[in-house]
Amino acid sequence: MTEAARREDLEARSGSATALLRTVVGAVLRPIGGWMSAAGAVALMSALDVPAATARSSLARLCARGVLVREPRDGVAGYALDPAAVPMLERGDLRIFGQRTAADADRWCLVSFSFPEHQRSRRHQLRTRLAALGCGTVADGLWIGPASLEPELAESVREFGAELFVGARPAAELRAGLSRWYDLDGIRAVHETFLDRFAPAASRLPADPRDAFALWVRVLDEWRVIPYRDPGLPAAGLPDDWPGAASRALFARLRDALQEPAVGYAARSAAGGHPLPGPTVESVASPMRE
The missing domain is CATH 1.10.10.10 (Winged helix-like DNA-binding domain superfamily/Winged helix DNA-binding domain)
Known part of the structure; x- marks a missing residue:
């Protein structure tokens, strides 16, 4: 590694x-x-x-x-x-806070690779990497993902010596294609779990900054994996009752309510006997930026 x-x-x-x-x-x-x-x-x-x-x-x-x-x-x-x-x-x-839902007419990336048997560990590593980045499987050595993944995929194919093709348009009907390429049941489950766990919190937000910090970190810790499982799959290829939009809206609502008090609490608590500068307005607005 x-x-x-x-x-x-x-x-x-x-x-x-x-x-x-x-x-x-x-x-x-x-x-x-x-x-x-x-x-x-x-x-x-x-x-x-x-x-x-x-x-x-x-x-x-x-x-x-x-x-x-x-x-x-x-x-x-x-x-x-x-x-x-x-x-x-x-x-x-960019992945966690970005709005990356693909449009129905957007093009796709294809990653093609083939490794000899004595390099099967590298084959496994690349498959694991592609799955973690949000790609689906077309065939054993052919993976697919939305075009928005191109920068991350380009880095991976350089490392592993694979081939990247950008601009593909699937010939298959999109809904049928996504159901083959992706584990839609698994992706649905992570959206629904996030909604079930945190929707009640949105109606009774904590007033105490320590509690706001704890809730925000747990919200973000659970949310951060979802945009990798669901890399912004286009609505035309998904079931009509897809929960992705609802979970994204809930995350945005909780971020608006919790982020600023959480960062303020962290600034006070992290000092531990050493003075820290207070968070700026800009940094609180975008906490994942330097």
Whole structure:
């Protein structure tokens, strides 16, 4: 696994302590200056019901993965965002917060590859990467994805020596095609799970900033995998009762309500005895940007 792949960890699941910490890093560490004290990091994870020992293990894990670096300031132990991780987080911004639903007439990307048997591990790695990026399977060595995935796919095919074709127009009827290429039942399930879990929260938003921080991190941690499972599949190819639009609307509503108080709470808590600059209006508006 390359250093970049280890850092990005596209297969990471939501809900674990390390996943929650990764979400904290992506969601609030940049807006508050890119540094948090060790005590402040443990305090932020405590708001997510993560014990201190588990939080420290997760911090060590993200340092080993090249996401954080240990960086004391004025004698205070702490952690800073590794500059090499910024491009990864910015790519995540585009996927997580972008509006990428493909139009019915949009073209598609095709990725073609063939590996000899002695390179079957690389074949498996590429299949795993393509699935994680949101591609579907046409055939064993032929994968498909919306044209919006081109920049991410181009990077992967260069790494693995595959072929990328951009501008394909499926000859098959789109609804029949998507049902073959993608696990639509699985994608529906992640949308519906998000709606079931967080729709009630939208009607009784927390007033306490600590609770707003905890809810926002959990919302974002669960949402962040959905745009990779559903890369903006066109409506014409989906069932009429598809829940994707509803889950996107719910995420946007919760973001509007929770993001600013969550970043404000993080700025106060992450200091842990070391003064931090307050978040700017611009950074709170776009928390996943430097």
